[in-house]
Amino acid sequence: MSVEKREARQPWILLSPALTAVTLLLFVPLLFILVYSFWLRTATGADVAGFHLDNWEEALTDPFYRDILISTLRIAAITTVACALMGYPSAYFIARSQGNKAVLLLLLMLPFWISYIIRTMSWINILGVSGALNSALMALGIISEPIQMLYNEVTVILGLVHFLLPFMILNIFVSLDGIDTNLENAANSLGATKWQAFLQVTLPLSLPGLAAGGLLCFVLGAGTYITPLVLGGPRDAMFANLVFEAIITQLNWPLGSALSLMLLAVLGALVMIYNRYLGMAQLMKGLG
Amino acid sequence: METRFNMGWTLIRGWAVLVYIFMFLPVAVVVLLSFNASQFGNFPMTGFSFRWFVELAGNEAILRAFRTSIILGLLTALISTTLGVLASLALVRYRVPGANAISTLLIAPILVPEVVLAVALLLFLNFLGVNKSFGLLLAGHVIFTLPFVILVVQARLVSIKRDVEEAAMSLGASPVQTFFQITLPLMMPAVLAGALFAFTISFDDITGTLFWKPGGVETVPTQIFAMLRNSISPEINALGTVMIVMTVGLPLLGLAIARAMARKSGT
Numbered sequence: 001m002s003v004e005k006r007e008a009r010q011p012w013i014l015l016s017p018a019l020t021a022v023t024l025l026l027f028v029p030l031l032f033i034l035v036y037s038f039w040l041r042t043a044t045g046a047d048v049a050g051f052h053l054d055n056w057e058e059a060l061t062d063p064f065y066r067d068i069l070i071s072t073l074r075i076a077a078i079t080t081v082a083c084a085l086m087g088y089p090s091a092y093f094i095a096r097s098q099g100n101k102a103v104l105l106l107l108l109m110l111p112f113w114i115s116y117i118i119r120t121m122s123w124i125n126i127l128g129v130s131g132a133l134n135s136a137l138m139a140l141g142i143i144s145e146p147i148q149m150l151y152n153e154v155t156v157i158l159g160l161v162h163f164l165l166p167f168m169i170l171n172i173f174v175s176l177d178g179i180d181t182n183l184e185n186a187a188n189s190l191g192a193t194k195w196q197a198f199l200q201v202t203l204p205l206s207l208p209g210l211a212a213g214g215l216l217c218f219v220l221g222a223g224t225y226i227t228p229l230v231l232g233g234p235r236d237a238m239f240a241n242l243v244f245e246a247i248i249t250q251l252n253w254p255l256g257s258a259l260s261l262m263l264l265a266v267l268g269a270l271v272m273i274y275n276r277y278l279g280m281a282q283l284m285k286g287l288g
Numbered sequence: 289m290e291t292r293f294n295m296g297w298t299l300i301r302g303w304a305v306l307v308y309i310f311m312f313l314p315v316a317v318v319v320l321l322s323f324n325a326s327q328f329g330n331f332p333m334t335g336f337s338f339r340w341f342v343e344l345a346g347n348e349a350i351l352r353a354f355r356t357s358i359i360l361g362l363l364t365a366l367i368s369t370t371l372g373v374l375a376s377l378a379l380v381r382y383r384v385p386g387a388n389a390i391s392t393l394l395i396a397p398i399l400v401p402e403v404v405l406a407v408a409l410l411l412f413l414n415f416l417g418v419n420k421s422f423g424l425l426l427a428g429h430v431i432f433t434l435p436f437v438i439l440v441v442q443a444r445l446v447s448i449k450r451d452v453e454e455a456a457m458s459l460g461a462s463p464v465q466t467f468f469q470i471t472l473p474l475m476m477p478a479v480l481a482g483a484l485f486a487f488t489i490s491f492d493d494i495t496g497t498l499f500w501k502p503g504g505v506e507t508v509p510t511q512i513f514a515m516l517r518n519s520i521s522p523e524i525n526a527l528g529t530v531m532i533v534m535t536v537g538l539p540l541l542g543l544a545i546a547r548a549m550a551r552k553s554g555t
Contacts, residue, residue, distance in 0.1 A: 093303070115509060116509070
């Protein structure tokens with residue numbers, strides 16, 4: 001074999017283990033559940049292979065599934081907006097502060113490393129019947145009986161914001177940090193106020209980071225089932241809870257496959273739209 | 289105008305401080321309550337005590353969960369880092385046709401919602417005769433930590449110059465010698481960072497793990513989740529504190545080691 005040919009083969013040899021893993025453990029399984037979603041579950045024994053539209057009909061027409069899909073998207077949207085409102089000024093503060101930027105950023109990265117389940121359950125210590133807030137209110141004499149503040153949609157959103165906010169701040173920070181501050185100064189010297197300069201120069205330039213953070217918050221938020229189980233009540237199920245129920249509790253794997261693919265289609269469409277207009281590069285900058 | 293700007297900046301700083309408090313207060317309360325002497329482990333606190341940590345150390349189920357999580361995390365880190373480093377080398381060091389498409393394919397496991405990935409893997413491997421098992425759990429953890437390893441390793445690999453390697457080769461080192469004596473030591477911080485990232489993500493995972501784990505096997509997060517179903521006990525807060533020390537302490541230690549190594553090798 002010639003040297004050039006060997007050179008050309010080398011990267012493929014290096015890539016093949018990872019590509020094989022992704023193919024066998026992600027892409028083939030996704031195709032498999034697409035096929036599986038057309039199978040039928042029987043009350044006894046194995047699922048029947050074939051081409052049946054029953055699961056899809058149930059998943060797409062049952063108002064129960066539709067309502068939960070809509071409320072899932074609503075919760076994810078509210079979470080994303082809350083993350084943006086809380087995150088943008090914070091990211092701006094870190095990007096524009098003098099000096100100890102690294103420490104501020106490191107402080108922000110710490111929650112990434114603190115376990116998701118711990119961060120989620122930590123709100124029970126704050127908002128629970130015998131939690132910090134109730135104890136404080138009772139000690140101050142504002143209430144005489146503890147109030148149940150947990151297990152509703154608001155606490156689910158609170159938990160999600162707490163989980164996802166670092167993703168938002170990091171992405172906005174990455175794009176704010178890349179903006180030359182001279183641009184704002186130039187706008188000022190041309191007569192713009194600080195606020196005008198921010199609105200017309202800095203904000204538009206940081207939109208890609210805001211969009212990347214928003215996409216991550218929305219997709220991760222809409223795909224969760226742990227937060228509603230820990231911080232939500234029985235009526236606060238999200239779409240991923242339905243998938244979990246179908247697969248793990250009811251063992252209805254064909255229906256679970258259809259529901260999973262529905263979730264993938266909705267969230268995948270968002271990722272596609274994002275990729276079409278902004279490209280994946282921005283997203284990877286924030287993750288890497 | 290100067291004062292108005294200062295006021296704006298004060299508002300922004302105040303807002304950022306509130307956000308930091310929002311992020312850290314609940315976690316701080318977990319740590320605080322884990323040292324609570326009171327029997328039910330909540331407010332009002334009655335005193336300082338290590339009793340919950342002592343009980344934790346004697347809880348067989350939790351110790352088992354720790355063992356499972358650590359073994360799973362180490363194996364995941366080993367496999368995922370190996371695959372990720374090889375792939376990153378190919379993407380950074382060679383001109384591969386369609387490199388962008390390949391990158392997107394390799395990142396795909398984090399673009400697919402984890403629930404969907406969990407269902408697909410569970411059903412497919414079950415079809416192949418692999419039941420819920422430690423093997424399935426490991427396969428799942430490898431596939432969704434792989435993109436993170438690739439992103440981290442690639443980012444650091446770019447900064448290693450090829451000149452040093454070329455110099456070694458021109459002085460007569462074989463490609464294999466060059467790799468083990470020049471490239472690998474230079475890459476070590478990237479490899480360690482990737483491995484640490486994979487370990488932490490695997491150690492923390494619950495979304496996929498609940499789908500893949502066999503009955504009776506618990507990792508630390510699923511163990512906490514199962515304990516939460518009863519009620520929040522002070523033991524959970526103690527366990528949370530241990531987890532926080534582990535998952536925050538380890539990366540900080542890793543960061544320090546990487547810095548020290550980088551300083552020593554002068555890059």
